[in-house]
Amino acid sequence: MRSVRRRLALPAIALSVLAVGCAVTERAMPEDADTPRWTSRAIPEARGDFRVLPDGRRAAIRYKGWTPADFGAFRTYAYDDARPEPAVLGATIPAGLSGDATKGRVLFLDRAKGPCTGCHLVPGDDVWPAGSVGPDLSTIGDRRLPDPYLYQLLWDPRVVYPNTAMPPWGATGVLTPEELVHLVAYLQTLRAPLPPERDADRNPFTRKTPVGFGDGLDPTNNPAVLLAEDAQAQWEEKGPAGRACADCHPGGAERAMRGVATRYPKHLKAYGRVMSLEDFLEAHGPETTGRPYAAESADNLTMTMLVKMASNGLPVTLDTASPEARAAIARGRATFAKRVGQRNHSCADCHTRDGGAGKFLGGRLLADARDGLTRHLPTWRTSQGEVWDLRKRVQWCMTPLGTNMLAADAVEYAELELYLTTFDDGKPLRVPGIRH
Amino acid sequence: MSDLGKVRIRVPSSIKPGDVVQVRTLVIHPMERIERDAQGKIIPKTYNYITRVVVTYLGKTVVAFDTTQSVSENPFFSFAFRATDPGPLSVEFHDTTGGRYEGKVDITFA
Amino acid sequence: MRGSSTMTRRRMLETLGVIGAAAASGALTAPARARAQQLGLNESVDDAMKRVFGRRPIKDGASLIKLDLPLIAENGAVVPVSVRVDSPMTPTSYVKHIYIVADKNRIPVVTRVTLTPAAGQAFMGVNIRLGDTGDVRAIVEQSDGTLWQVAREVKVTVGGCGG
Numbered sequence: 001m002r003s004v005r006r007r008l009a010l011p012a013i014a015l016s017v018l019a020v021g022c023a024v025t026e027r028a029m030p031e032d033a034d035t036p037r038w039t040s041r042a043i044p045e046a047r048g049d050f051r052v053l054p055d056g057r058r059a060a061i062r063y064k065g066w067t068p069a070d071f072g073a074f075r076t077y078a079y080d081d082a083r084p085e086p087a088v089l090g091a092t093i094p095a096g097l098s099g100d101a102t103k104g105r106v107l108f109l110d111r112a113k114g115p116c117t118g119c120h121l122v123p124g125d126d127v128w129p130a131g132s133v134g135p136d137l138s139t140i141g142d143r144r145l146p147d148p149y150l151y152q153l154l155w156d157p158r159v160v161y162p163n164t165a166m167p168p169w170g171a172t173g174v175l176t177p178e179e180l181v182h183l184v185a186y187l188q189t190l191r192a193p194l195p196p197e198r199d200a201d202r203n204p205f206t207r208k209t210p211v212g213f214g215d216g217l218d219p220t221n222n223p224a225v226l227l228a229e230d231a232q233a234q235w236e237e238k239g240p241a242g243r244a245c246a247d248c249h250p251g252g253a254e255r256a257m258r259g260v261a262t263r264y265p266k267h268l269k270a271y272g273r274v275m276s277l278e279d280f281l282e283a284h285g286p287e288t289t290g291r292p293y294a295a296e297s298a299d300n301l302t303m304t305m306l307v308k309m310a311s312n313g314l315p316v317t318l319d320t321a322s323p324e325a326r327a328a329i330a331r332g333r334a335t336f337a338k339r340v341g342q343r344n345h346s347c348a349d350c351h352t353r354d355g356g357a358g359k360f361l362g363g364r365l366l367a368d369a370r371d372g373l374t375r376h377l378p379t380w381r382t383s384q385g386e387v388w389d390l391r392k393r394v395q396w397c398m399t400p401l402g403t404n405m406l407a408a409d410a411v412e413y414a415e416l417e418l419y420l421t422t423f424d425d426g427k428p429l430r431v432p433g434i435r436h
Numbered sequence: 437m438s439d440l441g442k443v444r445i446r447v448p449s450s451i452k453p454g455d456v457v458q459v460r461t462l463v464i465h466p467m468e469r470i471e472r473d474a475q476g477k478i479i480p481k482t483y484n485y486i487t488r489v490v491v492t493y494l495g496k497t498v499v500a501f502d503t504t505q506s507v508s509e510n511p512f513f514s515f516a517f518r519a520t521d522p523g524p525l526s527v528e529f530h531d532t533t534g535g536r537y538e539g540k541v542d543i544t545f546a
Numbered sequence: 547m548r549g550s551s552t553m554t555r556r557r558m559l560e561t562l563g564v565i566g567a568a569a570a571s572g573a574l575t576a577p578a579r580a581r582a583q584q585l586g587l588n589e590s591v592d593d594a595m596k597r598v599f600g601r602r603p604i605k606d607g608a609s610l611i612k613l614d615l616p617l618i619a620e621n622g623a624v625v626p627v628s629v630r631v632d633s634p635m636t637p638t639s640y641v642k643h644i645y646i647v648a649d650k651n652r653i654p655v656v657t658r659v660t661l662t663p664a665a666g667q668a669f670m671g672v673n674i675r676l677g678d679t680g681d682v683r684a685i686v687e688q689s690d691g692t693l694w695q696v697a698r699e700v701k702v703t704v705g706g707c708g709g
Binding site: 456457458460469470478487493496497498499500501502503504505506507508509511512513514515516517518 | 585586588623624625626628648651652653654655656657658659660661662664665666667668669670671672673674675
Binding site for chain 1: 618621623705
């Protein structure tokens, strides 16, 4: 089994050097680690790689339009990243700083900073869209909290609330002491009486819930259905190795693949790891038809959709009982709860009822992982005009939170996906979805 | 972009003579938006977007849309027509680069 | 994409027409294109309304026009809009045009739908882009030239942290 893994890994390494030139792979799992290892074969921008700039700094290689910022100072989801959360430290207002409430309000609303309004409501018609994950701060000034206390809450709220979902804004350097002082001055000005609310939707506690984007399976509503047809053609076409998918899986993709996707992600002995369907295609394609199906490539996403669509309507039937599955689900659960990145967030902070689930983060209503988040993936994203799978969604989610993403085909993501899919066990697949 | 110009048309599964039928249609198209340079100046170039959608039934134009860059990427349109006779219904999309994409369905009566 | 490397003079003029930087677009000959180019200009909504409807009176169409759209759009890239007009569709009296106008867009006029009595029903739907929170109008022109209008505000939201 080990030799199989080695043989597979070699060409992928060669490819990665060719494709990204001076890229450096962020981490290497020790040979004797008890968690599986995998060398990414994802497309270059999906590998979590870096290039070294002439001045020695690292720039992340990410998808087009994503920040190249390196968040290497903060811990990630990597299993070999055993760094602790940032230390909880008390803070005092530096001498000589005085707060300007007007500047504080600008900072509170600045989308390039928090934005604080992503979680907290404050007065003003220009406050849109405010979120409801954190408490409504519209009259916090009336609580007459001392400035040093508010400063501490902003600097690192864990001093007061150890399990808070609020980031340690000062401790991890998102906001400077001067900025925090301005914010404190602004918060102190928030006093009753409030002006009458002219618009119920401004307030996230009374805002209407979003209506969604209609039927994902309707080809005149969801462009992803049309894109999936590209894979239908590829199913019948011989690849570089002289074979087509249809040669080994006769009867058409819809019949031959019926039920297959309901069992993913799953542990595959041949590869010694849990694989999402996307991961499996990336390994299986080169071995059979000779097509690469690199993670996050169009071929991988469309073929994943085609195979999953063949199981639409069938219930998810995961292996949750084997020792490998149980260990992987436990690791996935730990990842879900692990606080990572500059903002020190976990998935659970936003996607459980104890955290933000059911509340607005800015204009987005946060979903509860326990309701099942996986059965529509890959999904069309109307805001992006692209098909995204779960791994890209997680990579995207983490980036503005100040966390270096892992490779899309990382074991960590597959096991997180397996854990999330356990909440969909027994429920019917419905691919592709259509979302914001 | 091998998918450019793919068209889908959806009509109700059962149509009776004389019915007013609502039709849905979608075309894969970038509907390029105006781009600006660092100074905020519009970059002059031929932006590729659909300017006209023509619905033809039994050889006659029933409905037409003139469209601008304020229509979404991969645009969706719906419209109605009165199904008087069996025959072809076509939807034709024209873009600013001379591209012409057509979808067709045969209207039959149950 | 196609044709981008060979920009003809006419295409250049059309492009300039789109961005409102040249008044030369009126000289275009291709009828369908010229009409479409003139439909979508980079202008204010007031200018767009004056340009398209002149000084013609526009009546309140609330009792006639059903404008269906989400009051909160999860993103501005895809906002489904549909319009149904309570009107006969006979050769002597029918709805000739339905316009969709998005007040806050840089190109406010979204589409002009031309209907014939063969449509059987004055109905249209389209997915539109909205640059910002603002009114979306449906303007209906009947075969006798009468204009009616309804408007509804759509609020465009964004996420809390870029996702």
